[in-house]
Amino acid sequence: MSTLKRSGSADLPLHYGAVPPWLAARMSKLGLAITEAILAEYGKAEVLRRLSDPFWFQSLGCVLGMDWHSSGITTAVMSALKRSINPHAKELGIYICGGKGKQSRETPAELLQVAERTGLPGDYLVRCSKLSAKVDNTAVQDGFQLYLHSFIVSDEGQWAVVQQGMSPASATARRYHWHSASLQSFVDEPHASICGESQGQILNMVAHDAGGARTSILGMTQESPAAMMREIQQLVMPSHHDVRTEDVDLKRLGAMLWLAHEKTPKDFEELLLLEGLGPRTLQSLALVSEVIYGTPSRFTDPARFSFAHGGKDGHPFPVPLKVYDETISTLKVAVERAKIGETDRQQAIRSLSELSYRAEKDFIPNTNLDAVIEQERNESWKHDGRTVFGRARPPRGGQLKLF
Numbered sequence: 001m002s003t004l005k006r007s008g009s010a011d012l013p014l015h016y017g018a019v020p021p022w023l024a025a026r027m028s029k030l031g032l033a034i035t036e037a038i039l040a041e042y043g044k045a046e047v048l049r050r051l052s053d054p055f056w057f058q059s060l061g062c063v064l065g066m067d068w069h070s071s072g073i074t075t076a077v078m079s080a081l082k083r084s085i086n087p088h089a090k091e092l093g094i095y096i097c098g099g100k101g102k103q104s105r106e107t108p109a110e111l112l113q114v115a116e117r118t119g120l121p122g123d124y125l126v127r128c129s130k131l132s133a134k135v136d137n138t139a140v141q142d143g144f145q146l147y148l149h150s151f152i153v154s155d156e157g158q159w160a161v162v163q164q165g166m167s168p169a170s171a172t173a174r175r176y177h178w179h180s181a182s183l184q185s186f187v188d189e190p191h192a193s194i195c196g197e198s199q200g201q202i203l204n205m206v207a208h209d210a211g212g213a214r215t216s217i218l219g220m221t222q223e224s225p226a227a228m229m230r231e232i233q234q235l236v237m238p239s240h241h242d243v244r245t246e247d248v249d250l251k252r253l254g255a256m257l258w259l260a261h262e263k264t265p266k267d268f269e270e271l272l273l274l275e276g277l278g279p280r281t282l283q284s285l286a287l288v289s290e291v292i293y294g295t296p297s298r299f300t301d302p303a304r305f306s307f308a309h310g311g312k313d314g315h316p317f318p319v320p321l322k323v324y325d326e327t328i329s330t331l332k333v334a335v336e337r338a339k340i341g342e343t344d345r346q347q348a349i350r351s352l353s354e355l356s357y358r359a360e361k362d363f364i365p366n367t368n369l370d371a372v373i374e375q376e377r378n379e380s381w382k383h384d385g386r387t388v389f390g391r392a393r394p395p396r397g398g399q400l401k402l403f
Contacts, residue, residue, distance in 0.1 A: 032084035052179035062305035071173035254365035270351035320383030
């Protein structure tokens with residue numbers, strides 16, 4: 001059993017409103033293609049590990065076109081994955097149960113159905129689901145009331161939980177991540193991650209330092225540790241909607257933009273199979289490639305991944321539907337061909353992120369992020385850009401240069 005970790009906290013401003021149908025359908029398609037690519041490359045355990053990583057989860061939501069910093073990412077991503085993965089659950093070996101509101105209360109029944117299909121211990125999975133919710137709703141009294149509970153389980157028995165609580169008083173949300181591979185106890189630092197704004201001193205009956213209290217209350221013998229476990233990761237999401245220089249790693253973003261817009265596939269032998277795609281699609285594919293193949297250290301600035309497909313509220317720019325659809329098509333074809341042993345196209349997509357890493361080494365970024373965003377907005381209409389407010393229109397006046 002691996003070492004238990006708690007990955008920290010993040011501020012997730014509350015956003016209300018539904019995901020528009022034109023985006024929800026695309027999120028499901030791209031989410032499925034990304035999941036299939038990870039399964040093919042790394043296996044089921046890696047899918048669950050990534051879902052329990054708050055930085056990767058937020059980055060995935062950005063690539064799928066959700067607002068880069070909002071609490072809505074949690075609901076939208078888990079809904080999209082459930083819609084697209086569950087119809088193929090037997091083939092993929094991944095099942096998603098629960099969801100928001102009423103759906104969260106259906107988790108036990110859904111888990112028992114999964115158990116009947118897979119032979120997994122249903123009662124145990126239900127107990128894990130209920131305990132994880134009970135811990136975050138009752139044992140950790142941090143001012144957040146749970147309203148979303150998603151339980152993801154593989155047919156091999158590993159599972160992850162992504163659940164979220166709301167604090168209307170502070171207009172923030174806190175997301176909790178669990179991972180069975182790192183779980184040693186439900187009553188002693190069980191979380192893989194807690195994402196939310198710090199609430200100061202809270203009552204946390206599952207913290208290491210609460211061991212003595214648990215001993216008295218539960219009548220159990222348990223050694224109390226000497227100190228609180230140090231938080232390993234800290235994801236802090238600001239309240240501002242626009243993407244700013246301080247929100248992204250400019251060296252990483254600049255190298256990727258340079259690769260997609262200043263170079264062409266014919267310059268790189270690894271990308272010959274992607275020739276014919278425009279620079280804007282290569283930009284999106286490079287970020288999708290990183291979500292699939294990137295190492296954990298690559299997700300410390302989730303806002304960078306919003307430069308793949310923008311955001312539904314127009315930050316950093318409208319969602320370019322033509323680019324989004326081309327990304328989905330390219331990735332789906334690569335995944336399907338890989339299933340029959342033709343991995344060249346999949347390797348070409350992987351090479352996009354590898355080439356970005358290489359370009360970063362000697363890349364000196366400009367401080368022109370605002371100009372880059374303005375250029376994306378000016379050209380959004382060419383890519384059928386859209387937000388919840390409507391379609392993008394051609395700009396008035398001249399065009400800005402990207403670099």
